[in-house]
Amino acid sequence: MNVQVVGCSHHGTSIEMRERLAFSPEQTREALDHWRRVFPGVEAVLLSTCNRVELFVATENAEPPTFEQIAQFLARFHDVDPAEVIEAIFHYSGEAAVEHLFTVTCSLDSMVVGEAQILSQVKQAYQVAAEHDNTGPLMHSAFQAALKVARRVASETAIHQRRVSIPSVAVADFAKQIFERFDDKHTLVIGAGEMGEETLRYLQDEGATDITVVNRSLERAERLAEAWNGRALPWDKLFDALTEADLVISTTGAEEPIVTSETYTQIEPARNDRPLFILDLAVPRDFDPAVGDHADVYLYSVDDLQAACQQNRKRRNKELPGAKRIVEQETARLMADLNHRATGPIIQQLKQGWQKPKEEELLRLLNKLPDLDERARSEITRSFDRLLNKLLHPPLESLRDEARDGIPHVLLDALSRLFQLKD
Amino acid sequence: MLSGVGIVCFSASYAIALVLEVSRLLFRSGVRGIAMLGFAGAGLVAHSAYLYHRFSESKVHRLSSEHDWYLVAAWILVVVYLYLVYFHPRTAFGLFLLPLVLGLIGIATWFADYEVRESASWGWGVLHGSALLLTVVAVLVGFMAGLMYFWQARRLKHKLPPGRGIQLPSLEWLQRANSRAIVVSVLALGVGNLSGIVLNHNRLTADRLHWNDPTVLSTQLLFLWLLGTAIAGVFYKPARHGRKVAYLTIASFIFLVITLGVGLLLPTGHGRDGQAPAAGEQGAAALAPPQCPPCVDSESSRSLTALGPTVLGGSA
Numbered sequence: 001m002n003v004q005v006v007g008c009s010h011h012g013t014s015i016e017m018r019e020r021l022a023f024s025p026e027q028t029r030e031a032l033d034h035w036r037r038v039f040p041g042v043e044a045v046l047l048s049t050c051n052r053v054e055l056f057v058a059t060e061n062a063e064p065p066t067f068e069q070i071a072q073f074l075a076r077f078h079d080v081d082p083a084e085v086i087e088a089i090f091h092y093s094g095e096a097a098v099e100h101l102f103t104v105t106c107s108l109d110s111m112v113v114g115e116a117q118i119l120s121q122v123k124q125a126y127q128v129a130a131e132h133d134n135t136g137p138l139m140h141s142a143f144q145a146a147l148k149v150a151r152r153v154a155s156e157t158a159i160h161q162r163r164v165s166i167p168s169v170a171v172a173d174f175a176k177q178i179f180e181r182f183d184d185k186h187t188l189v190i191g192a193g194e195m196g197e198e199t200l201r202y203l204q205d206e207g208a209t210d211i212t213v214v215n216r217s218l219e220r221a222e223r224l225a226e227a228w229n230g231r232a233l234p235w236d237k238l239f240d241a242l243t244e245a246d247l248v249i250s251t252t253g254a255e256e257p258i259v260t261s262e263t264y265t266q267i268e269p270a271r272n273d274r275p276l277f278i279l280d281l282a283v284p285r286d287f288d289p290a291v292g293d294h295a296d297v298y299l300y301s302v303d304d305l306q307a308a309c310q311q312n313r314k315r316r317n318k319e320l321p322g323a324k325r326i327v328e329q330e331t332a333r334l335m336a337d338l339n340h341r342a343t344g345p346i347i348q349q350l351k352q353g354w355q356k357p358k359e360e361e362l363l364r365l366l367n368k369l370p371d372l373d374e375r376a377r378s379e380i381t382r383s384f385d386r387l388l389n390k391l392l393h394p395p396l397e398s399l400r401d402e403a404r405d406g407i408p409h410v411l412l413d414a415l416s417r418l419f420q421l422k423d
Numbered sequence: 424m425l426s427g428v429g430i431v432c433f434s435a436s437y438a439i440a441l442v443l444e445v446s447r448l449l450f451r452s453g454v455r456g457i458a459m460l461g462f463a464g465a466g467l468v469a470h471s472a473y474l475y476h477r478f479s480e481s482k483v484h485r486l487s488s489e490h491d492w493y494l495v496a497a498w499i500l501v502v503v504y505l506y507l508v509y510f511h512p513r514t515a516f517g518l519f520l521l522p523l524v525l526g527l528i529g530i531a532t533w534f535a536d537y538e539v540r541e542s543a544s545w546g547w548g549v550l551h552g553s554a555l556l557l558t559v560v561a562v563l564v565g566f567m568a569g570l571m572y573f574w575q576a577r578r579l580k581h582k583l584p585p586g587r588g589i590q591l592p593s594l595e596w597l598q599r600a601n602s603r604a605i606v607v608s609v610l611a612l613g614v615g616n617l618s619g620i621v622l623n624h625n626r627l628t629a630d631r632l633h634w635n636d637p638t639v640l641s642t643q644l645l646f647l648w649l650l651g652t653a654i655a656g657v658f659y660k661p662a663r664h665g666r667k668v669a670y671l672t673i674a675s676f677i678f679l680v681i682t683l684g685v686g687l688l689l690p691t692g693h694g695r696d697g698q699a700p701a702a703g704e705q706g707a708a709a710l711a712p713p714q715c716p717p718c719v720d721s722e723s724s725r726s727l728t729a730l731g732p733t734v735l736g737g738s739a
Contacts, residue, residue, distance in 0.1 A: 155453050156451065157451065163584075173584040177585065177591070178579060179593055179595050180592075180595040180599075272664055273664040273665040274664050275595075275664070275665055292580075295666055296664070296666060298580065304582040307582070308583070311584060312584055
């Protein structure tokens with residue numbers, strides 16, 4: 001049994017090299033087909049994302065490819081100098097390869113630890129390989145275990161729950177704590193900053209549809225509004241729009257606050273105490289911080305959100321040891337299973353070797369006792385079966401124990417010789 | 424077998440469920456949710472068995488005892504808790520609801536030794552008692568939502584991301600729960616009041632409760648408060664939104680406590696047989712209907728000298 005992973009990631013490989021080695025979905029399929037032809041009988045799954053390119057390979061019986069062969073395969077596919085590729089990529093085998101797969105799938109190796117996207121990317125890579133017949137029992141075991149480990153990490157740690165980007169924190173940790181739904185809320189976008197657009201994307205994912213854009217340039221506002229299926233209003237309608245709004249995303253380049261506590265006080269009665277979520281992403285700030293002192297106004301600046309992101313990052317880091325422990329436990333479990341599986345042929349031979357004499361002796365005994373009724377015959381048969389199982393139990397248990405630390409070659413050899421088992 | 428189920432059985436289950444809820448603050452666990460549901464569910468089964476045993480063994484309607492009335496109120500709150508936990512497993516409803524449940528059970532044990540009288544006007548009594556029971560549960564749920572609202576609003580004002588283990592519903596959800604609690608409580612108390620008037624009218628003139636009975640007055644005060652709150656919500660938009668509605672439900676809870684407390688501390692004929700007891704002897708019987716003359720006996724008169732709603736006593 002042999003499991004390996006060869007690849008590169010954001011940890012030690014430049015983005016230029018990652019770009020050269022990256023596989024598009026079509027290229028992935030092509031590469032997998034090519035792999036099957038070059039290394040028949042060797043299972044492979046190819047994972048290619050913007051942060052990593054990794055080729056997982058495994059074989060039970062076929063000759064495993066060497067690191068150099070795998071590196072050359074990658075290099076030739078992309079027409080890159082193999083020496084350059086060998087220099088840039090990593091290689092793990094056996095338990096380290098399995099642990100790496102689990103670590104990646106659980107998003108513990110991601111650029112943003114805990115981000116959820118990698119799990120679906122791993123799933124997709126596995127599915128594509130399975131559809132192209134590049135997977136076998138080893139890859140099935142490894143990837144299904146990886147998905148299970150990711151679920152366990154998600155349920156037993158809070159590593160995925162802490163968001164660490166400003167727009168995601170703004171929406172998930174704050175806006176969604178104020179509003180239950182977004183499809184009936186008025187969203188007001190003031191200005192046209194990039195982060196505002198990204199936040200708006202998150203809000204639209206949550207169902208926000210009623211979007212109003214106010215900008216000093218009406219033309220720009222109309223362009224944005226069209227892109228977001230919203231409506232544009234001229235700058236002098238800002239306070240009317242603010243009166244109607246439930247959520248505000250402000251990203252203007254104004255040098256002074258555009259809304260002060262005094263101006264907000266003027267529109268406050270018309271709002272009827274409806275909660276107002278304000279995301280002030282502008283620097284300098286568009287909203288006077290005193291606006292946040294008004295009841296039912298929840299005002300967040302970039303610094304507030306950065307602080308929340310930082311806090312979440314720290315909390316995620318605190319979850320890391322727990323998540324890594326789970327990965328280690330599950331790696332050991334899978335390795336024991338895989339090693340134990342390698343003992344399968346010997347176990348089968350052992351069982352079959354003992355089965356034949358048992359049946360012969362049982363037959364002889366039953367022939368000598370023809371007067372036995374059906375119940376007695378059945379009892380004797382069961383007794384023989386139990387005896388056989390009890391005799392086999394200690395060697396099988398020893399094999400299982402030894403398999404925890406790797407394939408028990410010495411024990412397998414001893415069993416083969418003791419019981420004259422043939423390969 | 425059911426007779427072996429005691430208050431301690433289900434109280435302990437609820438207390439363990441509460442401890443598990445509190446442990447959300449300390450650590451994460453994959454099995455805590457199931458354990459919480461398990462303990463609260465087991466408590467509810469024992470609670471139901473206890474009530475069933477009491478109700479089936481008694482010839483009189485057990486809701487006319489303060490003990491059972493409070494236990495039924497606690498039972499309904501546990502059902503509400505289980506419903507909420509089932510659909511919102513990550514939300515810490517138990518932190519707020521289970522202390523109320525244990526509080527109601529605690530008050531119920533205070534009345535454990537009180538006798539129950541027979542109710543003559545069964546139908547009106549059931550309506551009256553059930554409506555008042557619903558009022559109390561609605562006010563308590565509103566109180567819970569109000570507290571959660573302020574906790575959540577404080578967190579958001581301080582710009583803190585959701586805390587470890589403690590998930591709270593959105594302000595919008597809590598605001599809606601608050602508003603609904605007010606509407607349900609005002610409707611239920613309205614029905615309770617009307618049925619109470621009918622019960623009183625059915626009494627002999629000499630035994631009728633006077634309008635200035637402390638319990639009647641405090642209950643009417645609660646009703647007026649709830650009605651005012653509901654009307655304000657219809658005609659004055661700010662009363663429907665944000666903190667105001669949370670303040671209103673918390674104030675409703677305070678009125679409820681006053682109403683229940685008045686029955687304990689002041690002489691009242693409510694829940695008794697027409698005569699007001701001496702101070703210190705009387706029961707609060709807050710929100711409770713008057714009891715029926717035919718069921719007067721020396722034993723039963725003690726049953727009404729206690730804090731808490733004597734709900735089902737009907738007037739004959």
